[in-house]
Every structure is written in structure tokens, then in C-alpha cells.
Amino acid sequence: MAPIPDFPSKARAASAPRILIVGGGAGGLQLATRLGSTLGRRGQAQIVLVDRLPTHFWKPLLHEAASGHRDPASHTIEYAAQAKRHGFEFVQGELRAVDRARRIATIGAVVDQDGTQIVPQREMHYHDLVLAVGSVTNFFNVPGAARHALPLEHVGHAEDFRKKFLAACAKVNHLADAPAPSPARPVCINVIGAGATGVELAAALRHAVGQLAAYRFRALDPVRDVRIRLIEGAPRVLPVLDPRISERTQAQLERLHVDVLTSTRVARVEEDAIVTSSGERLPADMTIWAAGVAGPAMLRSIDGLALSASNQVIVTDTLQTPDDPHVFAFGDCAACPSGASSAYLPPRAQVAHQQAVYLSQAFARRLAGKPVAGFVFRDAGTVVSLGQSGALYQADLRVSARSVIVDGPAAAGLYRLLYRKHLSGVHGIGRTLLQTLGQVLHSYGRPSIKLH
Ligand SMILES: Cc1cc2nc3c(=O)[nH]c(=O)nc-3n(C[C@H](O)[C@H](O)[C@H](O)COP(=O)(O)OP(=O)(O)OC[C@H]3O[C@@H](n4cnc5c(N)ncnc54)[C@H](O)[C@@H]3O)c2cc1C
Structure with missing residues (x-):
């Protein structure tokens, strides 16, 4: 046979x-x-x-x-x-x-x-x-948004943004490092939309500026020279999550020197500015759209x-x-x-x-000719990463009307696990463990950020 x-x-x-x-x-x-x-x-x-x-x-x-x-x-x-x-x-x-x-x-x-x-x-x-x-x-037909704001849909977009971000930091570092430093305007990065994506990006960028200043751009003052704004139309950041998560996240972002503007609608995006619905003009070297x-x-x-x-x-x-x-x-x-x-x-x-x-x-x-029941989603909670500042996790349990909120190392660990869970779904547990080990060894002794 x-x-x-x-x-x-x-x-x-x-x-x-x-x-x-x-x-x-x-x-x-x-x-x-x-x-x-x-x-x-x-x-x-x-x-x-x-x-x-x-x-x-x-x-x-x-x-x-x-x-x-x-x-x-x-x-x-x-x-x-x-x-x-x-x-x-x-x-x-x-x-x-x-x-x-x-x-x-x-x-x-x-x-x-x-x-x-x-x-x-x-x-x-x-x-x-x-x-x-x-x-x-979704640029929601905001004039100029599709033309001047960067989207974040795939690796190509992420790399484009990263290169522009590095170039802007290099430029301001050069001005600050000149023998007679000129009073340069800070680099202004506007993140539109304070949902999970916008919040995570704003926090990650703030940490990145600090690391770039430590490794490569030694004249750059991370807070003075790079301004990061997070702009949200709703009255609070992470508007779909529990208000307690919004409060803690906003406080953490402010500690990171991210300017959080809530109840602020973007009416127009221009090459070098965004204009709010109240007519305020905010300078922009880079605008990234994470609003839907x-x-x-x-x-x-x-x-x-x-x-x-x-x-x-x-x-x-x-x-x-x-x-x-x-x-x-x-x-x-x-x-x-x-x-x-x-x-x-x-x-x-x-x-x-x-x-x-x-x-x-x-x-x-x-x-197999068997009947198929409908899909039922089981919400395992939401975890929002603030980079090195940790993470916040919200779970809505059926037994309690109030959401459970976890922060600190437990939430940060949970956030890291999500990616490993995805990998184990595509590779299996053994291969994922090996890959994780390889990645940890590979990162050993290297800077925690890409410098070029
Ligand atoms: C920065 C960021 C952070 C996020 N963080 C979280 C988080 O913490 N937790 C969470 O639950 N969700 C998060 N999300 C949302 C999450 O990434 C998406 O919900 C998820 O990826 C959707 O999976 P998908 O398979 O539907 O689509 P995707 O993962 O987007 O995959 C779509 C695929 O389709 C391919 N494709 C598109 N068009 C075509 C075409 N015409 N022909 C052939 N191929 C095509 C693309 O190349 C891509 O491979 C985040 C999203 C972003 C952008």
C-alpha cells in the first residue's frame, strides 16, 4: 500500500x-x-x-x-x-x-x-x-488630512515616519550643537486621535527622543527641542475605555511631557500646521493620523x-x-x-x-456536513502600552458592573504576551519560544532603538 x-x-x-x-x-x-x-x-x-x-x-x-x-x-x-x-x-x-x-x-x-x-x-x-x-x-474628509498627515497602516508607513522623525531630530540637534546656537523652534509632532494607537505612539515617540538624545543626538534636549502633541476630539483620551484609565493615561502622558489636547477638533491639515475648529493654528513638522x-x-x-x-x-x-x-x-x-x-x-x-x-x-x-453555530466574541480586556512607562489593562467582568483596571508590571507583561500569543498561533509554542530566545540574544548589548 x-x-x-x-x-x-x-x-x-x-x-x-x-x-x-x-x-x-x-x-x-x-x-x-x-x-x-x-x-x-x-x-x-x-x-x-x-x-x-x-x-x-x-x-x-x-x-x-x-x-x-x-x-x-x-x-x-x-x-x-x-x-x-x-x-x-x-x-x-x-x-x-x-x-x-x-x-x-x-x-x-x-x-x-x-x-x-x-x-x-x-x-x-x-x-x-x-x-x-x-x-x-479614515481621514473623515478633513481638508488636507489625506495629503499632509501620515497614516500608519503598514511597515512602509512606519519606516517613512521613522526616517522623517530621525531627520527632524538630526536637524534640531545640529542647530543646538552649533558654536552659536540659534534659538531654533522645537520639532513639532502632532498625533491626531487619542485612541489606543495614538496614545501608544505618542508615548513611544517620547521615549524614543530620550534614547536618541542619549545615544546619537547629544546636543538635543528631548523636552525643549521636540514637542509632541496628542490631539483628541472627545473630552478625554481613550474615550471608549473606562474614565479611570483615561485619567491615569493622561497623567502619565503629561509626566512624559506629551501635550494632551482634548475636546479639540482638527478642521484642516496643512503642510506645516494643523488648524483646529476654534481657528487655532498649531505648528507641525509631522502630523500622524490615528483617528479612525x-x-x-x-x-x-x-x-x-x-x-x-x-x-x-x-x-x-x-x-x-x-x-x-x-x-x-x-x-x-x-x-x-x-x-x-x-x-x-x-x-x-x-x-x-x-x-x-x-x-x-x-x-x-x-x-463534514455538520451544523455551524454563530460566532460569539469573548472580550478578554484591553491593554494599552505606554512603552517604558508601563501599560494599563481594563477587563469588563460579567460579575461586576465596574471594570477591573490593572497597571504596573502585570499589565506591561500582559501587553508583551499578546504578540507572543499571536506568534504561537502561527508558529506553535516551541518555535515561538526559540524565536523569542533568539530575539532576546540578538538584542543583547544593542541599543534599544534603531539609530539610523
Ligand atoms: C499602531 C497600531 C496599534 C494597534 N494596537 C492594537 C492592540 O494593542 N490591540 C488590538 O487588539 N488591536 C490593535 N490594533 C488593531 C489591529 O492591528 C487590527 O485590528 C488587526 O491587525 C486587524 O487584523 P486583520 O487581519 O483584520 O487586518 P490586518 O492585520 O490589517 O491585515 C490585513 C492584510 O490584508 C492585506 N491586504 C490589504 N488589502 C489587500 C488586497 N486588496 N489584496 C491583498 N491583500 C491585501 C494587507 O497587506 C495585510 O496583510 C492596532 C493597530 C495599529 C495600527
Whole structure:
């Protein structure tokens, strides 16, 4: 008797239904890995992951990449290698269009940096299409915002920001270091939006300036020469969390010399300033927009998909679109009902992760002809990092009307665990431990920030 191959033969895989997952982010990579390792390896389904990029970087680390605390090169996962290890296929390219009647997805051409085409546009048939394309920055049509404010959606944006930030620090350091120092205006960095992303970024930048002054820009006075403003339209920072977390976070940010402006709406963004709705003009060398997300514009081009006001794909509790059971959506790009309330689940890695686990089980049950229950989100709490100043964790327990709030080393440890949890979902525990050890050894004796 011939041995059973651990990977389906081409003929067997070709006849199996194809599950096409588009987007290998926090949710999509977990789903492809789980389905590939189970249905894919057994030849029960052909699992294909499509992403516009060749590598994965966990998005919640982007503010650390932007501040220089995390080198993206040491934290990316090659989709092709992951695919080989876990029984799925990886195709690079951007989803351009979907013909739902013929169940065909069009994947755009891949071009190199010079614009030369490497792979032409392709059409891929699917049995089930899973949209996990994440979100893009929502500039809320604020004049000048899309043109002058930087978004933080992927590693490219984080690197662009980091280079501009380094250049601005180098310039002000040079002026301060001149034999007859000129009274230079401080570098002004405006972070718009004091949700978790904005708060984490502002804190990380403040720590980064201190470290850059210690290592490289010795004439730079971190507080005098670099001004960091965090601007929020709501009356408090972290407006969706418990007011006690907002208070503690604001106090901590102020200790870090971050200027926190609440109840301040941005009316216009210009090249060198932002203008508030009360007409105040705040100088800006760099403005970064962290005030909200929306579904990617390409979703509008898929005929017949119902979209929410934030351009997310409306799905039922089985994460299928109401009109087409062969199209699924989850993570940031999906508007998924949140149980009793009429609101949708928030765009968070935790939601994307739980939905990936749910979908991997749901696909297995569907293939086995078993009934599938709806997705239920279990909120494990929210943790907000303030970099070296620690972290804050909020959990809403069913037994108490008041949220539980934890800060100090326990919350900081929890924050660090989130990334390791993501890694163990894609690599397994053993490999994650080895990688963590490697990263710790690699960082030993090196500066805690990227200096160039
Ligand atoms: C700075 C920052 C900090 C954050 N911190 C936290 C946190 O602490 N906790 C938390 O829960 N959440 C956090 N989030 C939110 C979290 O990152 C997202 O909710 C999560 O990444 C969503 O996962 P996803 O799989 O839906 O999308 P993503 O992780 O964004 O992945 C989308 C993928 O789709 C690919 N893609 C996009 N368009 C196409 C296309 N047309 N064709 C092919 N591929 C495409 C992209 O390349 C990407 O790989 C943070 C976000 C940011 C920006």
C-alpha cells in the first residue's frame, strides 16, 4: 500500500474545494495556518492565501516600528515559508475584483520597485472567498488630512515616519550643537486621535527622543527641542475605555511631557500646521493620523456587497455576507454584529484572532456536513502600552458592573504576551519560544532603538 502523503497530491488538491483567503494579517495568517495544517494537509480543501505583500508584520507593533523600538526586519514572517510549513499555498498580489456569479477573484499584477511587471494579473476560481483585507486610515474628509498627515497602516508607513522623525531630530540637534546656537523652534509632532494607537505612539515617540538624545543626538534636549502633541476630539483620551484609565493615561502622558489636547477638533491639515475648529493654528513638522479606520476602498468595487457606513463588509454571525454564503469577511474589514447591542465589533486584533479560530472550526464542520453555530466574541480586556512607562489593562467582568483596571508590571507583561500569543498561533509554542530566545540574544548589548 502506498504511504499517505503529508501534503495532498496535486490531483487531489485540485479537485478539493478551494478556500481563498485574501489578506494575511492578524486574522488571515492565523486562518490560513490553521486551515492549511488541517483541511489542507488532509487534502479536504485547497487553502490559498493571497496578500499584496510577501511578508507579514503584526500590525499592533507598528507604533514601535515607527518610533524605532522594533526593527521590522527581525519580526516579519515570510508567507511562502509559512505556506510550505503549514500546507497552504501563497499567492502574492492585490485583490482587484470579484465576479461573484462565476466565483472568480482577480488578483492584480505584481511589479517591482521600477514598475516592471513580474507576474501578470491572474484570475482565481474559489469555492469560498474569505476577505481579511484589514482597514485603511479614515481621514473623515478633513481638508488636507489625506495629503499632509501620515497614516500608519503598514511597515512602509512606519519606516517613512521613522526616517522623517530621525531627520527632524538630526536637524534640531545640529542647530543646538552649533558654536552659536540659534534659538531654533522645537520639532513639532502632532498625533491626531487619542485612541489606543495614538496614545501608544505618542508615548513611544517620547521615549524614543530620550534614547536618541542619549545615544546619537547629544546636543538635543528631548523636552525643549521636540514637542509632541496628542490631539483628541472627545473630552478625554481613550474615550471608549473606562474614565479611570483615561485619567491615569493622561497623567502619565503629561509626566512624559506629551501635550494632551482634548475636546479639540482638527478642521484642516496643512503642510506645516494643523488648524483646529476654534481657528487655532498649531505648528507641525509631522502630523500622524490615528483617528479612525475604514474598510479599504476596493471593497466598494465588489458588486452587490452590503457595506457599513465605515465601508466594512456587513456579515452575519457566521461571518458570511447576507446575500452570498460563499463570501466571508472578518477582522477589521468586516462589520460583524456584536451580540445584544446594535453596534459592530471593534477593529481589534483580538476580534480578528477569535474570528480566525472560529472560522477554522466552522469550515471543518461545514465540510463534514455538520451544523455551524454563530460566532460569539469573548472580550478578554484591553491593554494599552505606554512603552517604558508601563501599560494599563481594563477587563469588563460579567460579575461586576465596574471594570477591573490593572497597571504596573502585570499589565506591561500582559501587553508583551499578546504578540507572543499571536506568534504561537502561527508558529506553535516551541518555535515561538526559540524565536523569542533568539530575539532576546540578538538584542543583547544593542541599543534599544534603531539609530539610523
Ligand atoms: C499602531 C497600531 C496599534 C494597534 N494596537 C492594537 C492592540 O494593542 N490591540 C488590538 O487588539 N488591536 C490593535 N490594533 C488593531 C489591529 O492591528 C487590527 O485590528 C488587526 O491587525 C486587524 O487584523 P486583520 O487581519 O483584520 O487586518 P490586518 O492585520 O490589517 O491585515 C490585513 C492584510 O490584508 C492585506 N491586504 C490589504 N488589502 C489587500 C488586497 N486588496 N489584496 C491583498 N491583500 C491585501 C494587507 O497587506 C495585510 O496583510 C492596532 C493597530 C495599529 C495600527
